[in-house]
Amino acid sequence: MKLEYTEGQQAFRAEVRVWLAAHMPAQSLDSFDTREGFEQHRAWERTLSTAGFSAVTWPKVLGGRGCDLIEWLIFEEEYWRADAPLRVNQNGVFLLAPTLMEYGSEEQKQRFLPRMARADDIWAQGWSEPGAGSDMAAIRCKAVRDGDDYVINGQKIWSTRAVFADWLFGLFRTDPASERHRGLSFILLPLKLPGIEVRPIRQLDGLPGFAEIFFDDVRVPVANRMGEEGAGWQVAMSTAGFERGLMLRSPARFQRTAQKLVELYKRHQAEADADPSIRDAVVKSWMGAEAYALATYRIASRLAAGGKIGAEASMNKIYWSELDLLMHETALRILGARAELLPTAPDAGDVNGWLDGFLFAQAGPIYAGTNEIQRNIIAERMLGMPRA
Amino acid sequence: MKFTFEPEQFAFRDAVRRFLVVEAVPEVLRAFWETQSGRSPEMRAKVTDQGLTALSVPEAFGGMGLNDLDWILILQELGYHGIPESLSDSAYLGVDILRNLPDGVALKKEWLERIAAGKARIAVGHPVNPFVADAAIADLLLLWHDDEVHATTPDAVKLTLQPSLDQSRRLYRVEWQPSAATRVCDAATGAPIWRDACDRAALSVASQLRGLAKRMLDLGVDYSAQRKQFGRPVGSFQALKHHLANVAVAVEFAGPVIHRAAYSMAHGHPQRAAHVSHARVVAGEAAWLAARNSMQAHGAMGYTWETDLQMFMKHAWALDSAWGTRAFHKSRVTAAVLADGMALGPGATFI
Ligand SMILES: Cc1cc2nc3c(=O)[nH]c(=O)nc-3n(C[C@H](O)[C@H](O)[C@H](O)COP(=O)(O)OP(=O)(O)OC[C@H]3O[C@@H](n4cnc5c(N)ncnc54)[C@H](O)[C@@H]3O)c2cc1C
Numbered sequence: 116m117k118l119e120y121t122e123g124q125q126a127f128r129a130e131v132r133v134w135l136a137a138h139m140p141a142q143s144l145d146s147f148d149t150r151e152g153f154e155q156h157r158a159w160e161r162t163l164s165t166a167g168f169s170a171v172t173w174p175k176v177l178g179g180r181g182c183d184l185i186e187w188l189i190f191e192e193e194y195w196r197a198d199a200p201l202r203v204n205q206n207g208v209f210l211l212a213p214t215l216m217e218y219g220s221e222e223q224k225q226r227f228l229p230r231m232a233r234a235d236d237i238w239a240q241g242w243s244e245p246g247a248g249s250d251m252a253a254i255r256c257k258a259v260r261d262g263d264d265y266v267i268n269g270q271k272i273w274s275t276r277a278v279f280a281d282w283l284f285g286l287f288r289t290d291p292a293s294e295r296h297r298g299l300s301f302i303l304l305p306l307k308l309p310g311i312e313v314r315p316i317r318q319l320d321g322l323p324g325f326a327e328i329f330f331d332d333v334r335v336p337v338a339n340r341m342g343e344e345g346a347g348w349q350v351a352m353s354t355a356g357f358e359r360g361l362m363l364r365s366p367a368r369f370q371r372t373a374q375k376l377v378e379l380y381k382r383h384q385a386e387a388d389a390d391p392s393i394r395d396a397v398v399k400s401w402m403g404a405e406a407y408a409l410a411t412y413r414i415a416s417r418l419a420a421g422g423k424i425g426a427e428a429s430m431n432k433i434y435w436s437e438l439d440l441l442m443h444e445t446a447l448r449i450l451g452a453r454a455e456l457l458p459t460a461p462d463a464g465d466v467n468g469w470l471d472g473f474l475f476a477q478a479g480p481i482y483a484g485t486n487e488i489q490r491n492i493i494a495e496r497m498l499g500m501p502r503a
Numbered sequence: 504m505k506f507t508f509e510p511e512q513f514a515f516r517d518a519v520r521r522f523l524v525v526e527a528v529p530e531v532l533r534a535f536w537e538t539q540s541g542r543s544p545e546m547r548a549k550v551t552d553q554g555l556t557a558l559s560v561p562e563a564f565g566g567m568g569l570n571d572l573d574w575i576l577i578l579q580e581l582g583y584h585g586i587p588e589s590l591s592d593s594a595y596l597g598v599d600i601l602r603n604l605p606d607g608v609a610l611k612k613e614w615l616e617r618i619a620a621g622k623a624r625i626a627v628g629h630p631v632n633p634f635v636a637d638a639a640i641a642d643l644l645l646l647w648h649d650d651e652v653h654a655t656t657p658d659a660v661k662l663t664l665q666p667s668l669d670q671s672r673r674l675y676r677v678e679w680q681p682s683a684a685t686r687v688c689d690a691a692t693g694a695p696i697w698r699d700a701c702d703r704a705a706l707s708v709a710s711q712l713r714g715l716a717k718r719m720l721d722l723g724v725d726y727s728a729q730r731k732q733f734g735r736p737v738g739s740f741q742a743l744k745h746h747l748a749n750v751a752v753a754v755e756f757a758g759p760v761i762h763r764a765a766y767s768m769a770h771g772h773p774q775r776a777a778h779v780s781h782a783r784v785v786a787g788e789a790a791w792l793a794a795r796n797s798m799q800a801h802g803a804m805g806y807t808w809e810t811d812l813q814m815f816m817k818h819a820w821a822l823d824s825a826w827g828t829r830a831f832h833k834s835r836v837t838a839a840v841l842a843d844g845m846a847l848g849p850g851a852t853f854i
Contacts, residue, residue: 243803248733254807277747316807317807318806318808319813321806387830392833396614443790451830454824455668455821456666456668457666460667461663462633477795480799481805485799486799489612491744503740503741
């Protein structure tokens, strides 16, 4: 065991810190769930990409920095420390890209990854359907082979960023006679094709953060399929599970929130101490964020040594989503009667992003597989408990 | 000893419930909330027809002369149906302050009669809240100043709207100059009035929060019975049953605490402030748990603007800091429990 950064790692941290200080947008960007904000975030991704920072773990030839996981963690620490903008292309960079690297053809990698790194294409994901939420194997949206095309009919829902995004990846049923996990294929398609209608869905904050997507005889070339026909489930599930379990939510995000929570508490300590459970929750938040960081460094070290991540991804998901809820609930309790104020309220003061963060934290135990489903996975696959 | 309500109190509650089920459906409330005032004169007229504005106005002033115990069940219904607090502020809180003013105070008779007749909205300002709800559409503002009661009107003060996450709320910062002309009573008279008024306001919030918790529970139960995944209703999965059963336990156990607090207010019990705060704490906890677990039962649907659940969640999150944060109320319970000579233990619950 050696819990110190190497000189190279420290140099990388310093480089990232200096670069971010020099390039951070002068003003905070609008929400990426507005058209202007979306484009502002796209421009920021382009800026990041000039230094290979939009996708640090990718090979340099594809637009990345060739970083290992420890360097990725360092990059994330600096990124969150700087309060840099949220990542509008995270579904592409963190979720699709690792799958592409493993399952995509050489042609597909060249075609999609450099554009993704520069945010020429911003990606949305299309798994869920009205009848297929937790039960993703119930997907019905059809892609029927017709010559060199698939003809897609059906509906996707809850597709994050799809209102303004350029491309979609997801699972479609290519074998109409198939059921459940069989007969699904992993397909990539531009959202601007004829026959596609994207209907925005407003989220708790009133902004169209996700969308329904309707497909009416949409033609997509077979070359847009990733992996074998009918093998979509395996492609979606097995691959680079570690990135999915790890990269979507880096510990730095929560450590930054915990740090701000401590600062908030100190500013309002006189009132907050009326209820000692608030102080307790603040300390618990810090400990939780620290523990999550330690667990992630440990996983990263194990993966570097050739290990694989399996059902621990489910543990991560539960851990960060419940920690995020605790931290934001605690912040609202500290802010008291001002917590409900929108940022436009003249007296909002240091309410800042806490309310927005609180709303988004409500979704954490739901998206990326609900926490109930994760607990089932832990109990059945890790603990070997009997299935219901 | 008989810890239950009278049949007439239940009957009145049921009548109000039947009325609200028809008149206060979520689509109607959404439409009100999108207006600038957030309130509807037609709705207020219907509420008046139900007798709600006259409930605790003394009979001598055209009211029914009822008390906190009559209000408490109604307040829960107002919460359940997401009726904005302005009714409670006018007809429960405003009436409470006015009826406790000395008889010589000129505005007492006039305003009590107007409230009873459904012709006045009252907004109340006290430093326990940084903002005053519905101040812009109030006909009369009752404001605290060094324990004195002052009365003024919105056009005589400076109001700054503070937009809230909760679309039903209309909060204002109120800047004003106390003067001899606005003063209604002195501090010696005003102090006990304000003390009980703040407790009644907190009690009202507690009961509304419990109603909101029950509503969110019902929405979660309904949704999870209808929504199917893996070929069966998601409500058949034990994980969801337990989430919602936990809410049911919290809602159930908040009830008697709130009802006892109402009794204590109605009877001037020496521990009434602690009883109210106890009620506020458990009601707030129940409402937050209900929001979280019902949201979870709804899956992504719960995270949308379209779902009715969001209206009740936001109302619950916001109300939980009105008339004292939960921390404030917890500190009052703490002080009472730890006070020397506090009667604790078996046999000390009632006097
Ligand atoms: C903010 C947000 C962003 C999202 N972004 C995307 C996206 O970009 N692309 C995409 O495809 N999807 C996206 N989703 C959808 C997300 O993947 C689904 O919400 C999730 O899979 C749950 O499905 P559901 O909402 O249909 O809930 P349901 O599956 O209907 O679940 C309802 C409730 O039942 C419980 N439940 C269901 N089955 C079981 C079981 N077997 N055991 C115990 N409990 C069970 C669930 O845990 C939940 O509490 C997003 C969701 C949110 C909230």
